[in-house]
Amino acid sequence: xxxxxxxxxxxxxxxxxxxxSLFCALLxxxxxxxxxxxxxxxxxxxxxxxxIHQHRYVGVVWAFAFGLIxxxxxxxxxxxxxxxxxxxxxxxxxxHRRITALTVLTQAFHLLPIFLxxxxxxxxxxxxxxxxxxxxxLTGALQAVIEVMLWPLATRILLAPQRRPIDVDHNRPx
Amino acid sequence: MLIDFRYQALNxxxxxxxxxLRPLEYIMMAPRNFFEAxxxxxxxxxxxxxxxxQMKARQAELSLLANxxxxxxxxxxxxxxxxxxxxxxxxxxxxxxxxxNPPNPISQRVVINRGSSxxxxxxxxxxxxxxxxxxxxxxxxHSAEVSLLEDRDFAVPVQVARNGLRAAxxxxxxxxxxxxxxxxxxxxxxxxxxxxxxGIDGVYPPGFAVAVITRIERxxxxxxxxxxxxxxxxxxxxxxxxxxxYDPQWNAKASAxxxxxxxxxSAPGRRQTRTRGMQ
Numbered sequence: 001x002x003x004x005x006x007x008x009x010x011x012x013x014x015x016x017x018x019x020x021s022l023f024c025a026l027l028x029x030x031x032x033x034x035x036x037x038x039x040x041x042x043x044x045x046x047x048x049x050x051x052i053h054q055h056r057y058v059g060v061v062w063a064f065a066f067g068l069i070x071x072x073x074x075x076x077x078x079x080x081x082x083x084x085x086x087x088x089x090x091x092x093x094x095x096h097r098r099i100t101a102l103t104v105l106t107q108a109f110h111l112l113p114i115f116l117x118x119x120x121x122x123x124x125x126x127x128x129x130x131x132x133x134x135x136x137x138l139t140g141a142l143q144a145v146i147e148v149m150l151w152p153l154a155t156r157i158l159l160a161p162q163r164r165p166i167d168v169d170h171n172r173p174x
Numbered sequence: 175m176l177i178d179f180r181y182q183a184l185n186x187x188x189x190x191x192x193x194x195l196r197p198l199e200y201i202m203m204a205p206r207n208f209f210e211a212x213x214x215x216x217x218x219x220x221x222x223x224x225x226x227x228q229m230k231a232r233q234a235e236l237s238l239l240a241n242x243x244x245x246x247x248x249x250x251x252x253x254x255x256x257x258x259x260x261x262x263x264x265x266x267x268x269x270x271x272x273x274x275n276p277p278n279p280i281s282q283r284v285v286i287n288r289g290s291s292x293x294x295x296x297x298x299x300x301x302x303x304x305x306x307x308x309x310x311x312x313x314x315x316h317s318a319e320v321s322l323l324e325d326r327d328f329a330v331p332v333q334v335a336r337n338g339l340r341a342a343x344x345x346x347x348x349x350x351x352x353x354x355x356x357x358x359x360x361x362x363x364x365x366x367x368x369x370x371x372x373g374i375d376g377v378y379p380p381g382f383a384v385a386v387i388t389r390i391e392r393x394x395x396x397x398x399x400x401x402x403x404x405x406x407x408x409x410x411x412x413x414x415x416x417x418x419x420y421d422p423q424w425n426a427k428a429s430a431x432x433x434x435x436x437x438x439x440s441a442p443g444r445r446q447t448r449t450r451g452m453q
Contacts, residue, residue, distance in 0.1 A: 007430075030195075030202040032274035035348070040278060046214045072191040073199070074278045075285070075312065075319050126280050134347065140279055 004101055004164065018050055026066065027117040030073060033102050036098055039140040040146045042072065044085060044118050049154050051092035052099050063089035074120060075166070082123065084121035088114050108151040115144035192314050201275065229248065263418040265379060268292060272413050273317065282325040282348045284308070286415070289316045294417055297377055302415045303382035305406035306330065306371060310417070323405045324348055332384050333372035337362055340372050342384055350375065352385050354401035359392050363401060374452045379404070383407075 001010045023125050033039050043066055050058035067082030074081070081141035091098075091114055119140035127133045223226075223335050270286040288294050290313050298321050300307045308328070312319040328345035339361060344353045356365070367387045373380025385403035392399045 006453050027198060027202055032199075032203050033277070035277050035282065036277045037279055068187070069191055069195055072188055072195055074276045075281070076278060077284050077300055078188055116186075123279055132326075134280065 001162075003159070006163075007162075009161070011164060011166065013054050013057070015057055018054060018141060021158055022046055022050070022062070022066070026069065028065065038142040038146060039046055040143055041118065042116070044088065045147050045150060045154055046158070047089060048092045048114060049151075049158055051089045052096040053159070055093045055096055058089075059093065060086045060089050063120065077125070080122055080125055084118050086150045087121075088118045091117075093112070104155050106154075107150045111151060112144060112148050115147045116141060119144040119147075129142055189295070192317075196314075196317060199274070203421060205390070221283065261313075265418055268294065268417040268419055269290055270415050270417050272320075272415060274294060276319075280326070282322045282345070283311070284320050284322060286310075286320055286417070287316070288319050288417060289314045289318050291315050292421055294318055295421075298420060299371075299378050299382075299418045300415050301382055301418055302407050302412060304386075304408070307405075307407050307415055308408055309377070322409050323348070323352060324409055328365050330378060331372045331375045331378075332369040334363065335368040335370050335383075336364075339363070340374070341369070343369060351388060351402040351404055353389070354403060357399055359394055359399050361399065363387060363390055365390060369403060379418060379419075380414070 002008075003010045025042040028042040044083070045065055047066065059142075062154075063085040064082045065083035069079050069081075070081040071086070074166065080082070081162070092111075095110070099110055102110065120138065123134060123138060123140065178283070207391055243379065266289060270288045273285045273287050275284050287299070294310060294313060296310055296313050298310045300309065306323065308320045308322040309327070310318045311321040323343070323345055324347065325345045326347045330343045333340050334344050339359055341354050341361075344355050346353050354363075354369070365387055368385070369385045370380045371378040371380055371384055383406040385405050387401055387403045389402040390399060391401075
């Protein structure tokens with residue numbers, strides 16, 4: 001796969017690394033930080049990243065499964081995150097060709113609607129079900145902005161194994 | 175989502191996912207617990223000394239009160255028997271630890287480390303030394319979710335300690351003061367009144383402190399008053415609490431047999447509007 005940032009061809013991805021990174025993101029989500037709206041959702045960041053870069057390994061089914069886990073953790077209605085994660089990963093997969101061709105910063109801006117959707121989805125569903133819109137719960141938008149700001153970092157970390165040089169000459173570094 | 179909302183039919187799935195997830199949650203709690211434990215470890219001798227002295231004074235005070243209250247309890251029981259009133263239900267308590275506060279923009283809940291295998295039941299109140307914290311709303315084998323007083327539309331029937339006026343306290347969402355609803359303008363309330371559980375719903379044992387009135391806005395036009403109060407117990411501060419294993423009293427008279435066709439009620443703590451779809 002071509003890295004549009006540098007123009008080089010990336011090394012093939014290691015599936016074990018994909019699943020390991022998703023697991024780590026899940027663990028980060030389970031950290032007992034407290035009930036704050038702005039805490040970034042590491043899992044969706046990682047999930048969207050792999051949806052865009054390696055959609056053959058991480059698809060909607062994985063998004064659904066992880067969403068189910070987050071529902072149980074957050075004591076939400078069962079299916080709330082499962083639905084929003086799968087919806088978002090579907091959008092990400094259908095946009096992946098366009099987004100990979102952009103620079104990292106532009107990618108981040110293109111992903112803002114995706115992250116906004118997943119952050120505000122619980123509030124919107126609750127609005128539909130009970131007819132009450134919690135304005136203060138819309139601070140979840142901040143979470144989406146933080147996730148967008150984390151996107152370049154996520155790209156750097158998650159693509160690092162693939163950016164390693166193919167043959168290293170130990171005798172003549174550089 | 176609709177299936178879960180209306181029928182709670184997906185609880186087995188939830189239980190299984192929870193069973194897998196809980197160990198991971200415990201692992202991720204380790205850094206915080208380690209941090210707290212180490213900061214506890216490095217408290218100075220002076221602080222401990224002072225704390226110890228305070229505890230001793232408090233202990234003496236409480237044991238005096240306990241002696242008195244035992245006497246009063248016996249007297250009360252005798253009087254109740256004389257007057258042919260229903261006996262007060264006694265209940266046990268179970269120490270619980272609050273594990274974490276799940277990130278959820280809609281509700282305000284905590285997860286505790288005791289579940290149905292410890293004898294906890296759906297609807298049991300959770301309190302600490304100061305007063306009521308909340309109520310168990312979802313239960314697993316070894317953990318449970320507790321809805322806090324601040325949770326939106328979480329209602330507790332209360333009684334003003336000063337004059338016995340009955341009302342209901344409602345949560346108004348995170349960070350907002352609790353509200354006392356459905357009260358006429360002329361009702362006898364003052365700022366600083368303490369609200370105790372009245373026990374008429376059968377879910378909460380009577381006489382536990384819930385909230386203190388902080389602000390009253392009387393609205394003569396609409397013959398209503400907005401009364402705001404704050405919880406007595408620090409809802410989001412401590413990790414230790416007590417579960418009151420109080421058997422919900424569904425019938426006004428415990429001895430009266432229920433009619434065979436009628437089930438007492440659905441799960442406690444659920445509002446009737448939500449169970450509409452089930453019948």
